[in-house]
Amino acid sequence: MKSPALIFLGAFLVNNIILMRFLGLCPFFGVSTAVKIATGMGMAVIFVMTLASWITWAIYHAILLPFDLVFLRTATFILTIASLVQLVEMFLKKSYRVLYNALGIYLPLITTNCAILGITFLNIDNKFSLLNGTVFALGTGFGFTLVIITFAAIRERLDLAPINPSLKGYPISFIAASLMALAFLGFSGLFGLT
Amino acid sequence: MSKWRIFTRGLVRDNAVLVLMIGLCPALATSGTVRDGFGMGLAATFVLLFSNLIISLLRKNIPNEVRIPIFILVISTFVTIIDYFMQAFQPDLYRALGVFVPLIVVNCMILGRAEAFASKNSVFDAILDGLGVGLGFTLALTIMGTVREILGNGTFLGIPVFGESFKKSPVIFMVLSPGAFLIIGILKALINKYVRKEIR
Amino acid sequence: MNELFVVSASPHVRGKMNIDLAMRLVIIALVPALSYSVFLFGIRVLIITAISIGASVACEALMQKMLGKKITVTDGSAVLTGLLLAFNLPPAVPLWLPAIGSAFAIIFAKQLFGGLGYNFINPALAGRAFLMASWPLFMTKAWLAPANGTLSGIDGITSATPLSLLKNAANYGDPSIIVRQLNDFDTIKNIFFGNIGGCIGETSALLLLIGGLFLIIIRVVDYRIVVGYLVSVAVLVFVLPTKGTLMFHLFSGGLFLGAFFMATDWVTSPVTHKGRWIFGAGCGILTIIIRIWGGYPEGVSYSILLMNVFTPLIDSLTKERVFGELSKKKGVKK
């Protein structure tokens, strides 16, 4: 069993959710036009991802496993996350106005973010305990945030470059992401993690 | 709109991955080999086809306020079916695709077709649309899988191409994650340059 | 006389440094290391370098033509990319390898992004990382023993460079003896003067140091990045659990090549002063982390690549202090 610190680093750098696991690509390309926006999105993802991993872990271990309903996993998880996001949005709007203003517009986008659901599935597939699952979700969320903010800064620079019209937009972003992933290969094998 | 147009629109003109740039996660993650890409494409097509079918059948009975949860339920039912089916009959493929099989449920392509097309059109049209979009997705993944497998592994469906010496030292980069990003970037650029104009 | 005079924007005098000159000066600063490498590993080094440079220049010209731009291969930047890529290759790689690496570097890391000045990641290092990902065997095993020396700098061990020996000492004999040998004065001397195996351009720390100092003095290379890099490496060697001594870590591998010539690449390093310190320190930290805990024996090129990726972010977070800004302390008197 790997220690929580290694799980965190693995999820944060080595198996970065976006660059290595290909999860959450829609927000990665869609919400990375400016550093400020990307930061908001990243924070929202960290927040929701951690909450979601707790709740789905509880549902899985308290309901689905004991009652032999594992086959309902996909359906329950996605509905749980969708309603969780709704609840969080309502709760923030009422009680934490500042946080709501910062994260509010990103919350609805998160429902369709496969990263959240993916992490809850991976938590189960890896048979993580609650602690490890939390650490894993946090590491993943930070990895997501780091990469999306960095990518946003790169794209701000790409906007000013004389790029061929047929490469503008998605193609050059993909190629930039490819080079980013290439650089992140430098982390592979860190602490023996693969 | 002719039936043929409904089918081909999803296949080519509004190809989910290569033109609309949706459903990217599975497209990049599972296109390391032809088999994985094709398998993933078919799995998604299955879900798309049947969710379109059911939603189109029920379209007059679904209350508008709760339509999204119901769509998700329908979709996740078929995702669970294909999930268990592949686990039973294609264990190798299932292992290769990993978490991306259950994640078909959040593929915006599927929910998007349910919302935009199946819930408003006849059953036959919905089937055609589902098939078109699904096969378009399969096509894109297969193309990417082909390029990446040939370059990155020196094989096509496991059969060596370009001789044994290339198979010994292929461009491994292509099967790694940066290769996936690079290939789709190049494909998208080529489409922008040569194809997009003519279709419009 | 009714002819109109030339009207151009001020200033009407210009400094001596320009892009072409700077590129040529960097190339000149690298020539000693290259010549020494030819002496060490033979004429093959020259062939690899020539192929690398040739492919790089050819791809640059081809891409510029295809993208409908002015062909500017004479500015020397493509030559420098090719040269630096060759410097990062083991001397016994197959001859097609540098050509492919150069092509990747120029096409995907540079020209598609808009050419010189717009690439966000060092093309030569991107080329190297691409080769490393694709053909790891060639990139980590194709060493040649230097003339009058051994690959490791230690007598009797001929299959590993000093850094991989440090990392996997157990594979080559008794680890404690090997580590002691590696940190011997004789070994360090071999490493410093370049009497060891390694990538084409990284063997002689001394010659790289001379070239690098020359570039710092003529202001082509910013001292902040170099100092930040080397100092952070030095500090971490003391703080972190590593078997190598300070001298061993500073002189071995591509550290000097990276710190003086590649991390300091104008285009891909931050423009702010604070940013340059951060960039240099970040490179040093990542280098040592990869050397100690990473999956590769050497971390220089990946550390620089990673910091290249963070450069735009560093730039936007570390704006220079504008004159008169927040000058509560000094500005408003009374």
Add this chain to the structure above:
Amino acid sequence: MAILDSMLKGFVGGVHPPENKITEHGGIETAPIPKKVYIPFSQHTGKPACPLVQKDDVVKIGTKIGESEGYISVPVHASISGKVTGLISHPHPVLGCSLCCIIESNGGEEWEQSITENADYETLSKEDLVNAIKEAGIVGLGGAAFPTHVKLSPPSDKPIDTLIVNGCECEPMLTADHQLMLEQAEDIIKGARMFQKILEAQHLIFGIEDNKKDAAKIFRREGLEVRVLKTKYPQGAEKQLIKAILDREVPRGGLPMDVGCVVQNVGTCYAAFQAVAFNKPLIDRVMTVTGDGIKTPKNVLVRIGTPVIDLIQFCGGYTGKPKMIIFGGPMMGIAQYSEAVPVIKGTSGIIISTQAWDTEEGPCVRCAHCVDVCPMGLMPCEIYKFVQNKNFDKAKEYGVLDCIECGCCAYDCTARIPLVHYLKYGKNEVWRLSK
């Protein structure tokens, strides 16, 4: 080296172009009275003066031909005696074209009667002194031509403790201020003392670069406080000079008076003294005519409005085929397309050059030399890209409005990008958009 530079007291950044001060020991020669002068009504920062004369009016030297319009404005005076032959639009060294009064000389030197020695000027009140300076049309002669009386009337809530007299002349090639300091030190000191009295400043400090030690010596001998500064461009820019001498930073968007300082150029001190002690309006100035395109480079005392061609003849004509005529120094001067442009109050020098810069600009390679040398701590390489992409919000955020257009960035640009040009354009657009 850069490390040492930043440790020395002074401002950060700056460049040191070749000085080329070939007229350093030349002395000041008086140019002959031109046959015709073209006197623009706008020679200063602020509103142009309002014409007072008409065609065929007869004027004498010192006759007021334009009245100041509003507070930030000064009057304009005739610099020769003769007849007004027209008020037309004529090439202007800064504005392209502008309304000029053309006066044809009658060959004589008839001065306006009021121009007489005012022996008891020291008894005048502060207000009278400021008014006399304004009426004489005195502006900052360092180049910016900002009306002097405005600088001398700071609001009461901003007390001035230090008057700095700027004798830096940091622009390469120019030596007019240097010569003036050598030849007219006495009057400059009297002018500076007068300013000090007006401003009620406790301290009077002369700032002189270390390539003009002889001038510094003269002022020292008079018992004045002189700071010899490192020869570095733009040492003579107000904000940088204050930083170097007093280690105070003028806040962003602020003026020297915000940190209790006023900076006056040595030429301004001289002219203001003349204005008060002899009632002499600003009708001439000392300037340098130099460059490789002129036969005998000189420092000359020139009547305002003299067309540049007359000066070129006075200085022996061109050496070869001239390519450029630059009004001002090589760093901030403005290139002229015609030799008909007249000398105006702010013209500190004229450079005739036989070479022109290749204007082709390369791609920015982010060498950050511009960031290193910018005395204002800006990032010209980033700002220029925002301007190029018409992203003026970002340009403003990065401080384009703080640019002092000194030209250091473009001087040191390895890609030969006319950064100052882009920044000026950016500034204008930001101003335009914020209106």
